[in-house]
Amino acid sequence: MCPSFRATGEEEHSTRGRARLLHEMLAGEVITDGWRSAEVRDALDLCLSCKGCRTDCPVGVDMATYKAEFLHHHYEGRRRPAAHYAMGWLPVWLSAVSRTRAGAVVNALASVGPLAAVAKRLGGIAPERGIPRVARETFSRWWSRRFRDRVRAFVREAKRGERTRVPGAGRESVVLWPDTFTEHLSPAVGRAAVRVLEAAGLAVLLPPTFRMKSPAVMDGVSKAPAGFNVFMPHRRRRVCCGLTYVSTGQLDRARTVLRRTLDLMEPVLDAGLPVVVLEPSCAAALRTDLPELLHDDPRAARLAAAVVTFAEALERHAPAWTPPRLDRPVTGQTHCHQHAVLGDAADRRLREAAGLTGELTGGCCGLAGNFGFEKGHYDISTACAEDQLLPAVRASTADTIVLADGFSCRTQLEQLGGVRGRHVAEVLAEGLGEAPGDVLGKGPGGGPGAGRGRDEERWGRGENRRCGCGRPSRRAARAARPAPGARRPAPPTLRGTPV
Numbered sequence: 001m002c003p004s005f006r007a008t009g010e011e012e013h014s015t016r017g018r019a020r021l022l023h024e025m026l027a028g029e030v031i032t033d034g035w036r037s038a039e040v041r042d043a044l045d046l047c048l049s050c051k052g053c054r055t056d057c058p059v060g061v062d063m064a065t066y067k068a069e070f071l072h073h074h075y076e077g078r079r080r081p082a083a084h085y086a087m088g089w090l091p092v093w094l095s096a097v098s099r100t101r102a103g104a105v106v107n108a109l110a111s112v113g114p115l116a117a118v119a120k121r122l123g124g125i126a127p128e129r130g131i132p133r134v135a136r137e138t139f140s141r142w143w144s145r146r147f148r149d150r151v152r153a154f155v156r157e158a159k160r161g162e163r164t165r166v167p168g169a170g171r172e173s174v175v176l177w178p179d180t181f182t183e184h185l186s187p188a189v190g191r192a193a194v195r196v197l198e199a200a201g202l203a204v205l206l207p208p209t210f211r212m213k214s215p216a217v218m219d220g221v222s223k224a225p226a227g228f229n230v231f232m233p234h235r236r237r238r239v240c241c242g243l244t245y246v247s248t249g250q251l252d253r254a255r256t257v258l259r260r261t262l263d264l265m266e267p268v269l270d271a272g273l274p275v276v277v278l279e280p281s282c283a284a285a286l287r288t289d290l291p292e293l294l295h296d297d298p299r300a301a302r303l304a305a306a307v308v309t310f311a312e313a314l315e316r317h318a319p320a321w322t323p324p325r326l327d328r329p330v331t332g333q334t335h336c337h338q339h340a341v342l343g344d345a346a347d348r349r350l351r352e353a354a355g356l357t358g359e360l361t362g363g364c365c366g367l368a369g370n371f372g373f374e375k376g377h378y379d380i381s382t383a384c385a386e387d388q389l390l391p392a393v394r395a396s397t398a399d400t401i402v403l404a405d406g407f408s409c410r411t412q413l414e415q416l417g418g419v420r421g422r423h424v425a426e427v428l429a430e431g432l433g434e435a436p437g438d439v440l441g442k443g444p445g446g447g448p449g450a451g452r453g454r455d456e457e458r459w460g461r462g463e464n465r466r467c468g469c470g471r472p473s474r475r476a477a478r479a480a481r482p483a484p485g486a487r488r489p490a491p492p493t494l495r496g497t498p499v
């Protein structure tokens with residue numbers, strides 16, 4: 001059922017209420033100001049874009065899509081709310097922080113109360129929210145460093161005659177999608193996914209960062225020499241699913257970003273490689289929003305069809321692989337977009353094979369990307385989290401692993417529950433330990449958890465402690481792991497109120 005209706009109990013904030021208002025707006029009899037209607041905007045304001053109605057509604061009402069379309073028309077040619085610029089353009093802001101290597105400065109400034117308050121006010125962010133910390137090293141920067149280390153190690157070993165085979169040669173390849181959240185805010189998830197996918201016998205690649213086909217230059221007709229962009233680092237681009245633009249109704253910008261993404265992904269599509277997307281909302285955006293927004297571009301449907309979740313990638317492309325046996329209870333949340341668009345059958349089978357027992361809650365965590373961060377949404381966001389997710393976590397025992405594949409769900413757990421939720425890739429990577437003989441494990445870029453910033457460890461539970469060398473310590477993990485059945489410690493308080 002619609003989470004905002006469950007939280008408010010008001011018809012206006014149900015799928016049916018919103019659908020009725022939209023119908024009246026389009027009919028133009030009761031609501032006469034069309035797309036500019038403030039009444040419809042207010043009714044859609046509390047829609048979390050969770051896509052729950054997409055599967056629950058028998059006639060397939062997809063309010064998240066209608067909301068994006070409405071916001072697109074409503075704000076056409078007008079100034080938007082500050083949150084649309086602050087959070088809709090999040091990929092741009094985070095890329096700028098990464099390019100200027102200002103992550104530590106941004107984190108330091110965001111930890112100063114008055115400065116954070118001003119930033120939140122300017123960005124239309126709820127004052128109750130904490131600003132997520134930016135990772136010190138992005139996922140793709142870690143990837144590049146690891147690649148260089150591997151090449152050097154290979155050359156060294158080849159010179160000594162110890163190695164003649166290129167690592168990864170002969171393996172099936174998958175392309176790992178570096179979504180904005182994994183790239184800038186939660187790179188430990190990406191590192192863990194690489195660890196697991198490689199342990200499963202797959203060769204992991206990242207999407208290209210330059211167009212293989214020559215771009216138009218100057219007159220818009222002539223083409224630059226092939227490979228021109230390779231030598232122009234400032235022209236390098238990143239793939240993006242456009243999710244933040246879609247959810248804030250900036251559909252023209254979303255189309256631009258998605259066309260650029262398709263240009264970059266052409267070699268991947270031509271090679272027929274699967275694209276593994278770790279963040280469920282990005283996977284859902286690529287599966288559904290992309291072909292809807294770019295229905296005139298045949299590459300859109302091809303990319304949508306190539307998208308697989310982490311569990312689907314392991315099941316389809318490494319069927320003989322057995323995950324590490326963890327034998328732990330789990331709780332947490334199936335991401336609402338996973339439930340509505342992607343399905344969780346492969347995830348269930350993966351958890352079962354790894355001995356992760358217990359049901360995850362459904363519904364929506366209440367954060368839903370930008371929704372829970374927007375000013376005025378905090379109470380509804382909290383009420384949605386209190387509906388299923390937080391009670392389930394509180395009722396769990398202290399040795400229970402809290403699973404949450406979505407960055408939003410993990411943020412909600414962290415900010416409201418004082419618990420660190422983990423992507424299933426992180427849990428499996430910990431079960432695998434370090435890659436044997438991998439150059440990764442020998443330096444600061446090693447292992448799935450290596451290089452994890454203080455920000456990423458802040459909410460870490462016992463099993464995430466590490467020894468003095470910086471590597472995850474299994475002994476520390478064993479010692480810190482609570483006895484089975486022990487009660488979960490009380491979470492920290494928020495603004496002095498137990499949550």
Ligand code: SF4
Pocket residue numbers: 001002003004005014015018046047048049050051052053054062063064
């Ligand atoms: S997208 Fe989610 S919050 Fe919005 S109407 Fe549908 S079920 Fe309700």
Ligand code: SF4
Pocket residue numbers: 015016019053056057058059060061
């Ligand atoms: S048709 Fe869909 S939106 Fe309308 S009342 Fe039924 S479930 Fe709700």
